[in-house]
Amino acid sequence: MKRFSIICLLALAGCAVGPDYRRPDAPISETFKELEGWSAARPRDDLPRGQWWSVFEDAELDRLLQKLELSNQNVRAAEARLRQARALADQARAGLFPTLGANASAVRSKSPSLSNAPSLATGAVNTYNANLGASWELDLWGKVRRSIEAGDSTWQASTAELEAAKLSARAALAQAYFSLRVTDATRELLQNTVTAYEKNYELTQNRYKAGVAARVEVMAAEVQLKSAQAQFIDLAVDRAQFEHAIAILIGEPPSKFAVAPAPGALAMPRIPVGVPSALLERRPDVAAAERNAAAANARIGVAKAAMFPTLSLTGSAGFRAADLANLFSVPSRAWSLGASATQPLFDAGLRRAQTDQAIAVYDEDVATYRQTVLTAFQEVEDNLAALRILEQEAAVQEEVVAAARRTLELTNNQYQSGVVSYINVIVAQTTLLANERSAAAVLGRRLTASVALVKALGGGWSTADATAGATAR
Numbered sequence: 001m002k003r004f005s006i007i008c009l010l011a012l013a014g015c016a017v018g019p020d021y022r023r024p025d026a027p028i029s030e031t032f033k034e035l036e037g038w039s040a041a042r043p044r045d046d047l048p049r050g051q052w053w054s055v056f057e058d059a060e061l062d063r064l065l066q067k068l069e070l071s072n073q074n075v076r077a078a079e080a081r082l083r084q085a086r087a088l089a090d091q092a093r094a095g096l097f098p099t100l101g102a103n104a105s106a107v108r109s110k111s112p113s114l115s116n117a118p119s120l121a122t123g124a125v126n127t128y129n130a131n132l133g134a135s136w137e138l139d140l141w142g143k144v145r146r147s148i149e150a151g152d153s154t155w156q157a158s159t160a161e162l163e164a165a166k167l168s169a170r171a172a173l174a175q176a177y178f179s180l181r182v183t184d185a186t187r188e189l190l191q192n193t194v195t196a197y198e199k200n201y202e203l204t205q206n207r208y209k210a211g212v213a214a215r216v217e218v219m220a221a222e223v224q225l226k227s228a229q230a231q232f233i234d235l236a237v238d239r240a241q242f243e244h245a246i247a248i249l250i251g252e253p254p255s256k257f258a259v260a261p262a263p264g265a266l267a268m269p270r271i272p273v274g275v276p277s278a279l280l281e282r283r284p285d286v287a288a289a290e291r292n293a294a295a296a297n298a299r300i301g302v303a304k305a306a307m308f309p310t311l312s313l314t315g316s317a318g319f320r321a322a323d324l325a326n327l328f329s330v331p332s333r334a335w336s337l338g339a340s341a342t343q344p345l346f347d348a349g350l351r352r353a354q355t356d357q358a359i360a361v362y363d364e365d366v367a368t369y370r371q372t373v374l375t376a377f378q379e380v381e382d383n384l385a386a387l388r389i390l391e392q393e394a395a396v397q398e399e400v401v402a403a404a405r406r407t408l409e410l411t412n413n414q415y416q417s418g419v420v421s422y423i424n425v426i427v428a429q430t431t432l433l434a435n436e437r438s439a440a441a442v443l444g445r446r447l448t449a450s451v452a453l454v455k456a457l458g459g460g461w462s463t464a465d466a467t468a469g470a471t472a473r
Helices: 002-014 052-056 059-071 073-094 143-209 215-249 274-281 284-305 348-414 422-454 463-472
Strands: 100-110 124-137 310-321 331-340
Touching: 002 059, 052 059, 052 143, 052 274, 052 422, 059 143, 143 215, 143 284, 143 310, 143 422, 274 348, 284 348, 284 463, 348 422
Parallel strands: none
Antiparallel strands: 100 124, 124 310, 310 331
16 A cells, blocks of 8 residues: 555656647748849858858957957846846756755743642743754646746747847947948048049139139039038048947947948858758747747646645654753654645636636747747848849949949040030039949948848857757756
């Protein structure tokens, strides 16, 4: 009979109420629609891992991104939330084990004299006590195990959320950095244009003094020069704002931070894409949403376990005496063993409502997970389309710039030959400048889209990183 009781107890301890978790289904296509015509899909292992920004081959960007992880306050806040989640998971795991406590006390007391009880002792009494106590609530219905499951899933979600915060901050910094570099390139372009316009203005003045050119041509050259100078000055506002944004992202005061101008050529990287199903493993926000759904599923079991009886075991052993000298003697020994069971009989639907709430939270998290997956696909498709179309636009824009330069060269020759007026030169120069600025803007949009694509693909992170962290822990 005793053996049967032990077997039954072990069987009860092995069960856990509530549904076992299965990853929710999510709509996944076999390939990206916008991938066709841009670049061929490659195996997932070819995707950039770790320092994904190295594909841009920019030493200054590398330096700034290395500072970001240490100083960005959003990243540090996410890291603190991860430590909180780990601590909560450890708290849940502690419920599997009994608690052990020790106490000691010394009490001196005196009872009042009662007229109807003359035999009652009225002197002061000393009581000394020292014991160890233990208690253990058996996890018959898996409440603790489901709590551990929920805690582990939550801290794994926090791990992914930390990586998502890093990825977001890095992408924001990279985009601000490339916007700054495009501004540098545009400022260099305008500086060269201003220099050319100054020479043209001087030439026009000389021609006017020689009686070859009209006064209106001098005025037109001056207006054109001042306009280019104003555009050059105006770009300083954009550059300052991009520089300030970078300073905040790396956790430095804007007043103490500066990025030296470097208007050199910016290279467009080629980013391997992989297959859509890889997003479920490589996007930290998708992984976090899935882990949150797993935690919510486990909490259904916690809520259901509250409907069943709880069994607790208690025990204590120690010494109790009226004389301190005899406290640890054999006659002063005291012990106790006990068990208690509690079964809720009526709670006006409280536990049922808590279970319904847990189920509703799970349904919400599943919907959030599926929406996160859809959003991930949209972001990849958006940026694939942007890169494909902008690549075509950039090629055409370069042809336009080349044609505008040839036009300006011919117009200058005609002007110097006296065939056309200076107004024709101004029109050709304005057209060239506008198209050169458009080409620089397209390059900036392409670089921004390439960073956004890396971010949409997960930035080189994978769920294996979180699993490895859990194993190391």
